[in-house]
Amino acid sequence: MSTAQDYTVKVLLLILAFAVTAYAFSYYWIYSGNDNDLAVKFRTLNPILVYAHFIGGGLALSVGALQLWSKRPSRLHRWLGRVYCLCVLVGAIGGGYLSFYSYLGPTTGLGFFIADVLWLYTTYIALRFALARQFDAHRRWILRSFALSCAAISLRVLLPALSLVFSFETSYALVAWLCWSLNLVLVEFYLYYTSTRAKALTLGSLNS
Numbered sequence: 001m002s003t004a005q006d007y008t009v010k011v012l013l014l015i016l017a018f019a020v021t022a023y024a025f026s027y028y029w030i031y032s033g034n035d036n037d038l039a040v041k042f043r044t045l046n047p048i049l050v051y052a053h054f055i056g057g058g059l060a061l062s063v064g065a066l067q068l069w070s071k072r073p074s075r076l077h078r079w080l081g082r083v084y085c086l087c088v089l090v091g092a093i094g095g096g097y098l099s100f101y102s103y104l105g106p107t108t109g110l111g112f113f114i115a116d117v118l119w120l121y122t123t124y125i126a127l128r129f130a131l132a133r134q135f136d137a138h139r140r141w142i143l144r145s146f147a148l149s150c151a152a153i154s155l156r157v158l159l160p161a162l163s164l165v166f167s168f169e170t171s172y173a174l175v176a177w178l179c180w181s182l183n184l185v186l187v188e189f190y191l192y193y194t195s196t197r198a199k200a201l202t203l204g205s206l207n208s
Helices: 003-025 027-031 037-043 047-067 075-099 106-131 135-149 151-163 168-207
Strands: none
Touching: 003 027, 003 047, 003 151, 027 047, 047 075, 047 135, 047 151, 075 106, 075 135, 106 135, 106 168, 135 151, 135 168, 151 168
């Protein structure tokens, strides 16, 4: 990926992350006076865990996007990393709770629950590598974690797009799995490409 492409992707991710975070923080005002089925259902759930998912997940997304711009290593990068890990923990606990009350039941709930477990796992592994000062491995795992954070973006892009072709129920069932699995596939392609390119450049410099 060229420098211009890298810059464009980071700017786009930052804008989308801030937009989704703003939506998450507006959760109360969006749903408090709404009488649709989803809003009514949310009001019957544990408010602490509901807010934990929206606020923790929203902050994790924006902090993760900001981390793409921070210099490594630096004090700012380390502190943003700590905040990110804490937000993932809070957001995933809330998300795991919400997955048991997901629209369409186990069909979508299982997809969201797996996403939350993987979100916690990838973040934990990334943190362990950071503490062990194995920064290359840390970078790979934290990118996987951030890809799962970006499921909040993918869901809001894929759902209206799929709804143009399928019913809302079918689209939602697909999105519950695609919003995070597609992101993981994309980040694995990116990691493979950058790793292969770095090896090719190293071999080229040794042979020159």
